Amino acid sequence: MGQTTRSVRPNDTIATKLAPPCPPVAPVRRERLFRALAHGSANGVTLVSAPAGAGKTALVASWLASGAVAWPVAWLALDGHDDERRRFWTGVLAALARADPSDAGLAQLAVPPRGRIDRVFTELVERLAARTRPLVLVLDDVHELTDGAIHDDLAALLRHAPAALRLVLIARADPPLGLERLRVSGRLSEIRAADLAFDAAEARELLAAWGAPLDAVDARELWRRSGGWAAGLVLPALALRDHADPSAFVAGFGGDDRAVADFVLTEMLAGHPGDVRRFLLRTAVAEELTVELAVELGGRPDAAELLERLVHGNALVERLDGGRDGYRYGPLFAGLLRSELARTAPEELAELHLLLARWHERDGVPGAAVRHALAASAWELAAEAVADGWLRLLLDGELELLREVAERMPPALHRRWPEVALACAAAATAAGDAAGAATLLARAEDAAEDASGEAAGALPPARALGFARGQAVVELLLGRVCGDVERTTRAAAVLTAGRRAVPSGDGDAALADELRVAALAHLGATEAWCGELEAAAQRLDAALAGARERELDAIVLLARAHLALGEALRGRLVRAADGAAAALELAERHGWDATPAAATAQAVLASALLHWDRTEEADRVLARAERTVRSSGEPPLRALVALVRIGLLAADGAWDAAIARLRAAEAELRSWPLHAPLRARFAAHEALLRAARGERAEAGALLESARAAGPRPEHAAALGRLRLAAGEPASASAAVEPWLEQTVPRAVAVELWTTEAVARDALDDDAGACCALERALALAEPDGFRHELLALGPSLRDLLARTIRAGTAHRSFAGELLDALEHDGARPLALPEPLSGREEAVLRCLPTMMSNREIATELYVSVNTVKTHLKHIYRKLDAADRREAVRRARELQLLAPSRDQTYAQVG
Template identity: 35%
Template sequence: MIGHSPTGTTRGARGHAARIPGGKTTVPELPAEFVPRPALRDRLDAAGAAQLVVVSAPAGYGKTLLLADWVRSRALPDTAWVSVDADDDDPGRLWPAVLTALAALPSVPADSAVRHAVQGSGPGHEIPDGDVLDWLGDALDGVDPPVRLVLDDLQELTAPRQLRELGRLVARRPAGLRLVLSSRVDPPLALPRLRREGRLHEIRAEQLRFDVPDTVTLLQSAGLDLDPVEVALLHARTDGWVAALRLAALALRRSEDPAAFLLQFSGDERSIADYLTGEILSGLADDAQDFLRAVSVCSVLPTALAVALSDRPDAGRLLDEMGRETALVERAGPGEHRIHALLRSYLRASLHRHRPGLHQRLQTVAAWWWAERGEHVHALRHAERAGDEKQLAQLLRSAVPLLASADLTPLRRALTAVGPTARAADPWLALVSAIAHLEERAFAAAAVDLQHARLTWPATADRELEVLRSTAELLAPGIPTHDVAAPPVPGDGSPDVRPELTALLHLSRAAAELSPDGHGDLDVAVAELAECTILATTHDLGRVEVQSSTLAAAVAALRRDHRGMVAAAGRAAAAALRHNLHPSRWSACATGMLAYADLLEGDAAGARARAETALAASDPITPEAAYALRTVHGAALADEGERDRGAAEMRAARRELGGAPAPRVLRAALGVIEHRTALLQGNTPVAAEIQHWLESRIGPTGEVLLLHAWTEMITGRYEIARATVDPVRAGAVPVLLAHTLLEIHLLDVESALESGDDAEARGALDAALAAAGTIGVVRPFALAGPRTRQLLADRGRPTGSPELEARLATLMVCAEPAAVLSERELVVLALLPSLRGAGEIASELTVSVNTVKSHIRSIYAKLGVSTRREAVQRASERGLLP
């Protein structure tokens, strides 16, 4: 669709809506003095169907106008336009705008999933769980003829997550999409590779530079008639830089001596900005200059805000006139303008330098204007520039709902600007600061904030302040402070409490019930999370929705409800995708749970891929999330055949966790996985290390006894192994994991087969299969003993669960345990890296040379090597040597 595109919303699953300004998806209008570039239009037309079009050049080379002219002159109804700005770094902005622009194209079928996602109705309107870019690619594959998507000003996009997603869209190459990128710098994509493969179509500064005939045309369109020598001089000084030529044309129109102007004119970009902006302003009437200075404080300039800043009811008309007369004011969309960045920065700096009082007043006006419209990020930014701590403090109170957003950067920046004295004296600010610090786990700073809030607590606090304090207190139960009583936790929200605060209160109540000591009430947590989720989905609180579902998954895990954990974690991941919060620290925990579930369900490749995506997030993730993701990733590598590499990654992840807090159930789940891999390697020392580590942190549980039993079984002591887990069968010790009893059944199978009791073995196998069908876990069967796996293959009757049968049939993991080295062999192995011969080793160990040689031969056989060097290398890979 060419030209105007109305403001709209994009809807994903659960009705999530993102407001898209009309100007963002509108093809820009061409100025009166625009110089057509037919050769460049033809060059754009020549791009191949499978090529990425990149228009890359510094500011002022006419990239936007070239593309706008191309779309308009060709009357291309199949081209969508999105103007990228800095706000697109915030989650939930860029891709909804892309969907809105694409859905407006007449060539996109009425039944397309893209249209339904924007309209929020019709079959398939919800963006499915999974990757939104894969979904978009699938939706566009069926569009014929293909559509074009122009992403203009791409240099404004700097968030690593957004750039990675764009790179994945380029790599995905949907059949129905032709992508055109315009940027001041090369986008961080694999351009060299695309160039080598012939998949890149480029237009760069050397093509965009005006030649002399283009310069003549531009000057003539501005009403200037210079002689050839003057034109050549101007072209040489500017090197064909379009912005400089346009600025020069504006100044020349007001110059009484063009020749003198050209002699003083410099092609240096900074001098162009300084000199020409001064010349342009000096040629304007005083009231026009004052008007431009007033409105220059805003990069985003709605007409109503321009009126408020300038006290000119005709501000919109003035901006339109300036846009028609010059290239320095652009219509960004209906009721919205944008001043050329060079001019705006010059005007704003000049205003701040020469009239600081007016600059502060205008920034204050802009701050209140945005605050009244609920645009808290813009409001705080202008209040910071105004430097008015009192106003900033007031706006921070009204911006408390930002605590429920994904990005707390605007709040943190404003809290820094308001200063420590103001934060310490105002309980509102202290509590907002405390919650922001708790989010980033800056506990010492949060403790100071909480203490300030307690010491400055008013005799009569309003309802919202009470809710805010209770939220902070519940999130920080272990933070030490002076003996100042905390208020009672308030009841449910009321109409005078903003929904964002009520949702945060429910979330903090639920989190408090999941305390590390395990004494919380899980039923209360479930009820609180249900209320939180309703508020989050109703009021579009993306981060809160993700966190609420993630906590629900944690509750299910504590209840040993594996399927419930997977379902809740899946809801969290889907919410993260809808709100553009994946991969990020907000989705890392839920992704870790899903990767763990993939692993237990026999999908090692899926587990590895999930973990890699989450670990690649630009946001720093919590230590426990990193531990979970890296352990699952290592286990997946081990299941795929890279056992030594996987074991090394798991070991490193556990050691890097160090003393960081982590839930008992998480430690149990990951400790069991790592211990089993160590035993399969034949690495009993590391297995013993893991066993001691886990027992010291979670106490006597069924999982710790299971580790002891596995160690006994791998050395052939089957009866001792069975006896070790008798307290678990009797219910005498707590069990943390859903599949621990399944593992015990499989241990019983192997032990019974070893003793020749086939009937008992089949009964234990039936019990294991029944447990697997209930919880949906199959990996333990792949890691069971060889006799158990053979019995499983030979069984003649199905389980009765098609799902379980399918998973067992496709489980390709073969996990034969490595031979275990004896204690004496491990001692000899430790001496092999030295240069000592067999005789010297025998002398040190006070044994015969033949005994040492016998140990070395056994070590070689168990490690599957034939030389001393190979033995040292293999042992190092398995972690048997430091």
């Protein structure tokens, strides 16, 4: 009996190929791309085309899992085994039959074992045309199909597709299916690599989903380095799960990461012929490629055609944006290619860097010329490029490159190239190293005048002019980092002298003009830190306008950050925060998050958030500034960062840590002419912190000493609060009264009037208390000062409630404050109202089983006196009863921990 020939049934296909993959973690909901897929499914055909690791399959699978598609979905995951016509159509029929089992006609279709299969194709089209309900067919990894017959079948299906069929094609490169016709007819929707790239917010969500919840700065940096490429985010996220120092990992992440490199080599490079791989490796050394440069680097006359093929083939090559003529590789892909070339052909890599250094020097692009010369260790070429272009690099915000010049270039070159010493001096000032900068400036001046030894003689006129400008720039920066307004003013005068119109095409005159704008900005920044706020605002406004006009974004950032600083020092919190946010947006756009100017804006924003009592947000923002000022930034910036950190530590009740931070900051700032309000704020903080630790006498002596050196309202505000806490309301009022009607920083004015209000209340002066509180609210509400009021805790609560009942012009704001005081009982007090000596004695008895009568007997007082002390203790500790008073006292370290707590700490 002969064998029975049977048709190839759909159930011959492996079941796992017929279902969308389940993501290993919760997928990121990418609503903008979900909308694009929904639009495509309504259109008829959607092409998702992007390189390996771009997140194509994950996107479509998560879209389907979201429930956004109400129709049956057929899924077929293709591989090399499907690159045969019968096997391919068997898989398609299996997917369709599984998607809608109720469609008997689809379930009956089968591929014949021999002969033509055109009839099956015709039957499929007819069966789909008979459907009234749409059906989605997803073909994943279409690039696995190379059989021309399959391409012809799919092209025919696209041409004759019934209205019910919605096709989604997922591929690493555009399949040859006649897509141009669909594109022209408007029936094709496309999602490409640029669309799939994660934005900063999506990247942070993806990293968290994969177990790497980075802070905003590290997440943005990893996103920037990855170019938003999904694999470039997920692979480092896996490595980050067990990494002790995420920030260090992110800082070092790049082309030498083995997991990412292996992925690229196996998934992306292996599919290209050897000559194309060589072209990719050689041309990736350049940051950007023109066709001419690609020909030079790649050694191929057909570079233009090859680059276009790579763009369309999703090889992580993209055209430059902004209408510029050229190409670039994704940042992570480029780094991986460079690392691979360094591993396999280091001599070739050095030659390419040298070629690029000379190319960019001829084109007048100093940054690229210096970078590639340093990479090639071509010191003379690097020195020449630095000498010609370091002022331009400074104006363009290339501080990291100048630091690299200072770290890598041999100091012996300074004799021949004194401009290099000037550039290194500028880098030192950015790091806050005034002594190092002064030494380098002196070395440069000696070399420029020396006509003997290794020096080439006195500088020729063209270099002498540039050197004189460079001298003035370093003097300007040194004056700023030393807080020397006179020195900065003298240097700025040199740079701003003889202002004139700049002829078109006169590069030297244009540079001089831009240096004038920079001089205004740096002088204004110095004046702002030294407290000359009006003069600073005028110069910074002029610098901001000039920098915008000349597209000097680094100077725009500097001016905006210090204008925000001036607003903060005046107490205009809203304007300060808005200005700081605008500065940070610009910094993030350029990758300047870790510059001193960005740190200034971060410190200003964190300060505003602290005043608004948004301490968690303030902590996150301040951490970014702290990371920067560890290695750069002038002393007053470090002072502001320290003050905000001290305020946050105090708000958490971490008084010892706050005092330690204060001590470290004072040691750093001893020789700097710190703005008087900032210096006074240090003394006020220390006094309040000492009092919080029970060192009341030392706190008072410290304030008296500070006042003797020069009385400030900050001292008076702190002294008033100390005396309030000591139960001396009359003395508290006397301390603040001389400053109440003076012009003082807004935050201090709020503290002064709030202290006066609480003091008047304690003196039973209801009218005076309400009047003083009304003044405090009037000062605080426009810019939202909350921290200064809430720091008084329970002593303000009853007065606020009475003021609201009596009627206030600030009902809403006062209500918010009262609500915070009533519902945030767990908040640590920056300065709890200290207990009197008798109250402390009663408090020490509370953890025992002693009754009120027994406590009275122990202390030789009446029971009524004990009850009065208990009432005061409960109010000062914001406690409802004896048990809560003991708990709060232990939290505030007013009582020793319980035995259980002690054992827990030891164990």
